[in-house]
Amino acid sequence: MAEYIPGYVGTVTKYVFVESPVMTPGELALRAYEASEGVLIKETCFGLQVTGEPEAVDRLIARIRTFDPMHIFVKDRGFPPGDPRRCRANLGGARPGYLGHEREFRILRYITRGLEEVERRGEEAETPEPAPEKRSGITIRRLQELIDEES
Amino acid sequence: MAKVFIYPATSLILSDLVARFGHKPLGAALGIRERIQTAGVDSPPLQITPEEPKRGLKYAAVEVPSGVRGRMAIYGPLIEEAEAAVIVTDADFAFGCMGCARTDELILFSLRQSGIPILELKYPTTDDEGVRFVAAIKKFLAGLPNGGAA
Numbered sequence: 001m002a003e004y005i006p007g008y009v010g011t012v013t014k015y016v017f018v019e020s021p022v023m024t025p026g027e028l029a030l031r032a033y034e035a036s037e038g039v040l041i042k043e044t045c046f047g048l049q050v051t052g053e054p055e056a057v058d059r060l061i062a063r064i065r066t067f068d069p070m071h072i073f074v075k076d077r078g079f080p081p082g083d084p085r086r087c088r089a090n091l092g093g094a095r096p097g098y099l100g101h102e103r104e105f106r107i108l109r110y111i112t113r114g115l116e117e118v119e120r121r122g123e124e125a126e127t128p129e130p131a132p133e134k135r136s137g138i139t140i141r142r143l144q145e146l147i148d149e150e151s
Numbered sequence: 152m153a154k155v156f157i158y159p160a161t162s163l164i165l166s167d168l169v170a171r172f173g174h175k176p177l178g179a180a181l182g183i184r185e186r187i188q189t190a191g192v193d194s195p196p197l198q199i200t201p202e203e204p205k206r207g208l209k210y211a212a213v214e215v216p217s218g219v220r221g222r223m224a225i226y227g228p229l230i231e232e233a234e235a236a237v238i239v240t241d242a243d244f245a246f247g248c249m250g251c252a253r254t255d256e257l258i259l260f261s262l263r264q265s266g267i268p269i270l271e272l273k274y275p276t277t278d279d280e281g282v283r284f285v286a287a288i289k290k291f292l293a294g295l296p297n298g299g300a301a
Contacts, residue, residue: 003190004190004191005190006187006188006189006190008188009188010188011188012184013184015163017163065171073163073164073167074166074167074170075162075163075166075167075176075178075180076166076176076178076180076181076184077180077184078179078180078181078182078183078184078186078187079183079184079187083187085187097161099244100159100161100162100163100244100245101163103243103244104162104163104164104244105163107164107274107275107276107281108164109281110275110276110277110278110280110281110284111164111167111168111275111281111284111285112281113278113281113282114275114278114281114282114283114284114285114286115171115285117282117285117286118282118285118286118289
């Protein structure tokens with residue numbers, strides 16, 4: 001076994017996802033570069049990966065969130081960008097973990113709607129009661145009537 | 152700021168909402184980052200070494216497969232550290248081999264046994280459910296002992 005020499009020691013990496021009708025990942029990247037202060041930024045198809053010292057990354061993330069607060073989502077990443085154990089350039093196919101992100105990406109519009117509504121209602125808002133479930137199909141009585149009509 | 156374990160531990164939505172409402176999300180990335188930034192003998196792909204299943208003995212019995220114990224070496228300390236947890240119970244992408252599946256079951260069991268406040272939810276499938284989902288998480292996080300800077 002070879003000696004393992006880690007890279008990017010002491011840094012944090014975060015994913016930034018953008019699901020916005022007014023901002024593309026490319027535009028997000030351009031604006032992030034302007035505020036990067038030396039943080040490593042990698043543009044991706046869904047947004048960005050940012051890597052750097054924890055404090056600098058936190059400042060950048062706080063700035064990035066202001067661009068479109070309801071449509072930008074952030075999570076931690078364990079691996080640095082381009083790590084040969086995860087980068088699809090080395091592995092082929094989708095990066096491990098991408099499919100999970102893709103699955104949640106489809107739900108983000110509901111989260112955006114929730115964030116907008118919760119902000120609109122303010123601090124005092126209570127959790128709304130779930131809407132009564134709509135009854136699907138027909139009742140037993142109606143089914144019996146249909147059977148009787150046909151017979 | 153409270154430390155909140157999220158399940159699925161790789162969830163983008165839960166990680167974002169917990170951080171957005173002023174708390175620290177504890178997910179898989181933190182454990183993985185700690186390992187890949189530690190120098191040692193290379194053991195691809197995750198810098199998991201033969202020591203991990205031994206550490207996992209704290210969370211699972213010796214007859215439990217080493218794959219589960221190795222994974223619990225990552226998640227166990229995070230669960231111990233957690234002051235609360237948010238669980239999505241119908242996360243259909245949180246599946247995998249038997250090691251992953253049994254580890255997921257053990258994670259949920261450990262969280263429920265730990266006595267910390269837990270919020271269990273399902274992913275939203277409509278706008279209304281999205282509002283309830285976000286509102287429930289915000290309310291839960293605001294009620295944690297270490298406050299909620301929502």
